[in-house]
Amino acid sequence: MSRTHRPATSATTRHPLLDRVLASDGSLPFALLRRHGVAEVEVLVGEVADADLLGDIPLDGAPVLAVVPFRQARERGFTVHDDGAPLRCLVVRESERVPLPDAVAALPPESVAAEPLGFDIPDDEYAGIVRRVIDDEIGQGAGANFVVMRRFEARTGAAPVPALTSWFRALITHEVGSYWTFAVHAPAPATGGARPMPADPAGGTLSLAGATPERHLTVRDGVARMNPISGTYRHPVTGPTRDGVLEFLRDTKENEELFMVVDEEMKMMSALCPGGGRIVGPYLKQMARLSHTEYLLEGRTTLDPREALRLTMFAPTVTGSPMENACTVIARHETRPRGYYSGFLALFEPGDVGSDPDRRADDAGHGPGERPEAGPRAYSLDAPILIRTAYLHDDGRVSVPAGATLVRHSVPEHEVEETRAKAAGVLASLGLVPRGAGPDAVIDLNAQPGVAEALIARNRQLAGFWVQPQEAAPTTTTTATTTATTADPDAPEPSWPTGRSVLVVDHEDQFTTMLAHQLRHLGMNARVIRWDAVDDVLADDLVVLGPGPGDPRDREDPRIAAIARRIHERVTAGRPLLAVCLSHQVLAGLAGFPIRALPAPRQGVRLEADVFGTTAAVGYYNTFGARLTTLDAADADNPVARLALEPSADANGVLTALRGPGVASVQGHLESVLSADGITVLDALTRHVLGAPANPAATR
Template structure:
């Protein structure tokens, strides 16, 4: 940098101070999606223990949230002690994108590439173990395993970060946020990072919550992306299912945040310099404090897996090093303008509290600069039942390459950053729209319209839903409320009276239903016996359905191939129903199945099964169960089947309306 300020810099004194600083000034540089400005933030660094401790006292705050914060939800993680660091903004300015690019350091920072911390063959072995030992044993539908590209530099931190930031502004496209954050601590390591993340985690503005699940990856060839290449990607079953799985997982979160549920919008194709992804937008209304909304949505399934709680456990088993800030998020809290009170009403801000909006992108495609000059760029691949280990190795390389090439850490190569606009290619819009034919209207259309169309409301029953470590229960609760019921949820290990409610729904969860040593499985069996012995209505879903089937004498076996994130049309008591499945095990019909009613006495359970002899559902006096996830976004007929099964167990006559 020159000692004299350029006209662009002199017009922006705060950016000038950042560029001239010696590393002791805390700052953040941000460019948000679609903006032609760079935001410059300077302030004070504060470390807090919990998300709820983030100081929202009237000033904007930028929080950097590490993955270890998942302990707030009781999840298992490698706890590296990474601080939840906040930049309380005292000064800010906006600089035009052109001016910022003109004055930021343009020379690449010298760095020595060291390669990935986990070699390709070792990472491929981890992929195989996750598929075989986790997905293949019912631990979940998908998991994300991380590795890091590492390098070393001797350049000064401010020069390094601002140079990286400029490189990302000029070389990367399609980012949700492009950013550089420098947050020195009074004691401990300075937190320095720069990135170009494609993915919003959560935004809150004027009571509207939005999430943005992105999954499925088209790796651009060296010669640039093509129409044929992207259409092949959009037709790929594995890529389709990968996206639907994370949409399901984030809809679980939306159902917890939003009393009226969430709605799916999209899909879209997000094109970046070296990759393209498919994405949906989820939206709904909430009145939660933004810090609590963040706590309930830690962390995105696109960077962890599903179901979320067990995904953290699986990550801990297969990643030997803590994640630091990878898969955490930045969270910018900004005071909102106070609402204008209606004449004669109370002042909405009379208590002196400030209302905040939230913009929280996921920390991926990010480079971290450590105090000793080490540089790390983490990347992960989403592993599903169809995953090919070598392809997942290539995906981590591709995801890291956008950052690495922009920062000059690996050669850029001869290929163009972006050769064609993929969204403008013939057939792309149609291929994207075709995906919605597989989705349940309940989650796509405004839900009041769906309720009018189905006209299936049941009024008044109190329903207890038991969560066995899979938040699909939040979506079940929302659908049951939609049908007119009063719902409450408890965890399986809570102390509660299983006989107190009109209906108990035993929910899904990860694991092997045959494992009586698993305390969750034992608790399901015990509660089935208690409800059945009392003659009280019971509905069991997925894992709980399998336990019920086993108690009734139906053999439980691992399926030849896991049905994780699969949409199947199968018979459910005489009617064909398209339903989403997330199961590795299945109960099977045999010639001797349940001859005497099994250990569940005298239930006389009627089985419904598919062409492979796998039970799709069971029903008996005041009891029913279902293998599929009626609440899934994949379950086009889910609401209708849920209505029929709850009517059966409650003894409510089925409606005759043709609207069903």
């Protein structure tokens, strides 16, 4: 970080900036940070400014620490309870680094007194919300997983500075495995038209301390990295065990939960990085009371880091998927605004430099002329997610939000306990629950026999396409064969040159960004347009109607009606068409196949099913399915029915795919990280609809 220091006022003062923070009456804006892998505490002091949009964060040469509330999701047009919580920025004017032992010695050793009040949503009421989300949302096709929050609340008479600094000390002393441990105190700006803070998030001053395990996004030297963490092993009160962690790693629910959030974040990586992204891991992250599984995703980007942050709002691990509908579901089931929970801290540092424990020489080095230009893109970004965090409000209230990821296998009582366990680490630091055994009394789970093998086994379900380094999209002068050979030696080799124009229509599920990346990989020029912004579906060589949440039988839904209308337009004009998941179901319904709810939702499930005579391992995200049945005679007024589409079905009679002249559809998500055979099937279906010869290389 670029740093400036005022001269020490005393020759005996070793850490003058930390001393000033500790002596402050609360009027001094500051942040204390301990980042992963660094045995120092960073002390930041500066001026506070509020921004309306992420693009307004002032990057004028100084480091900036932004505290981003959940309400910023409105920048992407998503539904949120808008509590007015400001996007608050600490523009850093002074900083110093303090060795960790010195910081521990200087910080207040005892937590301030606080009175516990309990969770704002009682256990039985929260369990009822979990049941409703599983039945009414996941069970009705609204999405694959959702995160619902509740808050533990307390009250204290302590002033902000002693409260925050004592909590910070307790967290860096007693918590392990954190990506960032932090304390931030940011009074409202004195001038500049700052809006009054609402009562719910933090009054007029923003004061928070936490130990978050999860990086949301880093951007350094043009390399973007995301770090999806999901799946939770709750340590027994006697400490974690080898048998316990191995049982956790084998658990189907925990496995599917992680793969779903990896899929969701790979959608973001495909939008962020022209060459897509690749998956590294998995890893086991052990903390004091919990352990989580995680992956690292990485790719190259040239975006302004503020725009990169906007495109990745917010992490599916704290919202759900698909992202847009997850925000709608959250607004339906959470009656209070989220404030800063599931937002992020975002540290912008000039010079595009910084300590990065994950940096690799093979993908972060620059060749001649590749250094970022001056200006905002020359800033690095380090943005952890705001979870495992305590907020001190102006009226003395203390709140610690926590949420559980709800999937089709969720047991309401288990999710209740998960929220308690997630809040417990912070609550122990506040002195509101017993700390229990310290880190020294806990075994190293990663060192236990069988753990490494269990982690590696998870990758057997992943598509090699997304594990390999991804190349940039081909240009019109490059053949698809060359691109496929360079980026993935196992990928099919298309025989036609690049340049086919492909419109991918997004129906509020950004799996379309991954689909578009795969189509570019196969040599086509693909672009993604949201369903309600499409003007013409006849101009492109190929239209791909993408997936989305919802009931395909509901013709009152504007998205469903739009899919049906566009299918008719393309089929009537004889123009090539590919339909995926929700759009496949609508196409099947138009062709006369009945659509039914499945006995159990298939959200984030990898299945091996027949696709026109070939067994393909593909990821599925569907609550509804088209059923194989004998159709009545074609309706003379229905161009889709007249096609007499050839069906392919699984052993249960659920359609896996359809094809006919210039038309094909598929139920599975060929673009999913779970789809080991996805790129092969996508290659075959696009060749079919475009009338290209079959690929002789695609025989596996």
